[in-house]
Amino acid sequence: MAMVTSSKQTPLYDLHRQLAAKMTTFAGYQMPVQYKNGIIHEHLHCRSQAGFFDISHMGQCRVIGEGAAEALEKLTPGGIVDLKLGAQKYTVLTHAEGGVIDDIIVTRIASGLAIIVNAGCKDKDFAYLRSRLPADCGFEELSELALLALQGPSAASVMTKFSAEAAGLTFMQACAAEIAGVACTISRSGYTGEDGFEISLPQAAAERIAGLLLAEAGVEPIGLGARDTLRLEAGLCLYGHELNETITPIEARLQWLFKKGHSDFPGAEKILAQWQNGPERVRVGLLVEGRIPVRDGCRIYHQDQAVGTVTSGSFSPSLNRPVAMALLDGRFAANGTVLTALVRNSPILVTVTSLPFVPHRYLRT
Structure with missing residues (x-):
């Protein structure tokens, strides 16, 4: 049964x-x-x-102890040790091959760090953190x-x-x-x-x-x-789409996460080499001609050559047109490049564009 x-x-x-x-x-x-x-x-x-x-489906946890920030620094692209009390940072947990285990939000609190993880990743994240944190750090699930x-x-x-x-x-x-x-x-x-x-x-x-x-x-x-x-x-990554264990932070164009000079984290050799030399594929925005959305998994072509895959696609209510994000061969990733998506064997023109599609309105000062 x-x-x-x-x-x-x-x-x-x-x-x-x-x-x-x-x-x-x-x-x-x-x-x-x-x-x-x-x-x-x-x-x-x-x-x-x-x-x-x-x-509320998201996972919440704490890493407790004086060494909490130093410990998480070694599992991410860095900047955790620089957080002041009450400050937050968006970052990623990377593995030895350079892929992303999850993207997370870290907050510096008096007892250590508070962390929010993705709902679909929380079991593996919590197990990973427990296995990688040193003995002087406590770990608490906040279920x-x-x-x-x-x-x-x-x-x-x-x-x-x-x-x-x-x-x-x-x-x-x-x-x-x-x-x-x-x-x-x-x-x-x-x-x-x-x-x-x-x-x-x-x-x-x-x-x-x-x-x-x-x-x-x-x-x-x-x-x-x-x-x-x-x-x-807003051009924000969704884990399982723009990020996963086979996509590196550089391919996802998250270079801004990295602390200058920090190289003591899983996958650093591959990731930093990509940063220096350029990755073979990168995340881009796509403006879609017509009214038919191109969905995740849709292949992108230059003439008859497959050059990428849509990672997220939908109709944009703010722009009143379809938009998408894709992982694209870096040779075709320049803004303004016109490519073709195949939707039910029908070609649809897409144009590479910068992200975000709609400007952010965060209160920064």
Whole structure:
């Protein structure tokens, strides 16, 4: 008899059902794809006002001890030791062949480091960190915590009503704060390209705090569908698409992650050689002619020669046209290069363009 595996639920599962969400299984969790107004409405609402996201499926953990930053420095392209208290960094865990185990967000806290990992990677990430951290570092899974996001140009004015400390942060800063008496860790960060916040808090309080945020004028719930189109427009990598264990950070054009002179991390020899000599393939943006999206897995051609593969593709509500990202042969990666995608054996013209498709609006100062 085949084993039946049931998907997990976030603390907001009942709330999603009350809000008439269309649910799907994602990374082992029952998650909302969209709500009653649909993906395009949700996407444009987040770009114009404020969107509320349940991201409690993500993994949260802590590395504890005075040597926490030094230990993680040796597993990433670096810069962890330079983080000040409350500062965050986006980085990647690399393996010996130069590929990416996961992309993560690291926050410097008083006891060490707080880390957020991707939902589909958390079991392997946690096992990897436990195996690679030195004995003087403690490791804690924070499975009792939920994670919420508030994103969009109105997010800051909403947050001001609940936490002056959080509203005073700038991009990639975090602080301990309270929302309606609930102790939270709030960061000014997100996955949409918009200004916004992520809120880590006890699962038991998640539904109450979600209700308070959703009761604010201009705040609407946003599902996974619009979360993906928002991050695609922002030119942000999605693990399993633009990043995986066979794609290096240089191929993904994440050179900006690297600390100058840092070479003591897994895969450094291959990765730094690619940085110096140029990789054979690179991540690019593609503007797609016509109205038909090119989806992930679609092959890209120069004349009859296959020169790359689409990693993410969708219709862009902000630009009112299809866009995509692809891993492309570096010889054809210059902006303005016109190539062909094959969709159901029909050729569609695509033009290489710079990323992001929609400018970021992070509050940096």
